[in-house]
Amino acid sequence: MQALLEAARRKRSPVVVGLDPDPARIPAEVREGVSEPEAVRRFCLGILEAVREEVAAVKLQAACFERLGPPGMEVYAELIRTARELGLPAIADVKRGDIGTTAAAYAEAHLRVYGALAVTVNPYMGADAIEPFLREARALGRGGGAFVLVATSNPSAEAIQGAGDPPLVERVAGLVAALGRPGPGGYSDAGAVVGVTRPARGRRVRELLPEALFLAPGYGAQGGGARDVLPLLDRRGGGVLVNSSRGILYAYEGAGGDYRDAARAAARGMRDELLAAGVGV
């Protein structure tokens, strides 16, 4: 995950912009007269260009491209490529969870064919579902890795992830600790998705994963604020990338004006808020 941390330090920003494009919320001047995939393509390219100096990385929500059929996957490929050219490493938010040759095929697809630096992975099938992604990231040697879903930010997660004593999240965190290997900067190549909406849960996961990079959803639209990130920080006061999707993409809806200017201002505001609250990079 070294490449993500380096990007965060270079920009002095722990912010990840999430590309979850919803065609209905793309400004009319971008989407009129063109196909849905083309509207999504133009909109997302505009966002990447606008926020490139304000954010550490970009997270692409694969579902939003998958629902556009094969042309959507062309757009997905182009966005990952363009992001890299702009100095923005891409995290493929695919949450895949399968085993053996199937997991290896997903890892090959998103890390090698589409060229993301890191992916999100679902641990329900156990170590078999995680290892192939780490193997592919190691073979590529680009300082990437996999973020394993540990404690997600959505309301119904607790019924599954909080089950048992100790709760399932702790068992999954143990798996992440066991499977990861430390990179040159000290962080493991197995990171964790840990939402900002349950601080006590987050603090406990950090105790179990002192060397993991966290990817934290739930900021902004899902109700979390800058102070909610603090329990997730590591002993160096960093180690957390904070994602915002709708809060940046659709900032223009409240602010008016050009969507790119609004997105840049929103990303910058979020970065400043996080840094001011004590979230380091």
Next chain:
Amino acid sequence: MQALLEAARRKRSPVVVGLDPDPARIPAEVREGVSEPEAVRRFCLGILEAVREEVAAVKLQAACFERLGPPGMEVYAELIRTARELGLPAIADVKRGDIGTTAAAYAEAHLRVYGALAVTVNPYMGADAIEPFLREARALGRGGGAFVLVATSNPSAEAIQGAGDPPLVERVAGLVAALGRPGPGGYSDAGAVVGVTRPARGRRVRELLPEALFLAPGYGAQGGGARDVLPLLDRRGGGVLVNSSRGILYAYEGAGGDYRDAARAAARGMRDELLAAGVGV
């Protein structure tokens, strides 16, 4: 899931053929001189045509198409369309697990855009990750649904799915029971993926889900046999679709001759073996 059951009864077969194409194992005469996506396309079309009378349905392993980039998704679309024309409902084995609008986008992608009848879904994020798939299947009204991963057949699954007391699988089974709605034939639109490699686990899941259609991996290549399916049967002696992928696709490697003939013979043999063991449709 009514449409899957009807297909099983029409063919008198509980067999599902899994399309997990591995380009290296496609017969040389099919793959020579053409691109990988084209080789996969030809091979899979040949399989569909060969086994159409022997199997109830087809399960497409999305990863194998995703790793071929956008052209692979064109092949995936064509195979689902062709399968339907051949009277084979398609199960999109995507194991997606995300929430809210993202899950809705995945559901739209695979059930509506690509046109599968059912999908596999990962429950790690809770009810939020399952409901959007059921909603989309209901809106489409084609008698399809979602198979939720409950007890998978892989070696490392137990470390996660067996955690807690009662174990996590039972909690997930409870979720499936709560979210599903009965269809016209009595089966719920929320089915379950239950491997054949842990019979005691499977029997317990059946107790908790008396009205669910099960999709059972682990037969053949993963070590399960016809008798291992018996604990999964419902009180009518049916309710289980048994998947085989490699055992059918690559039957020609052992048997020699045309891969289509070998696949047909393997599918027929599996069907006869299951029926003889008492697996009803």
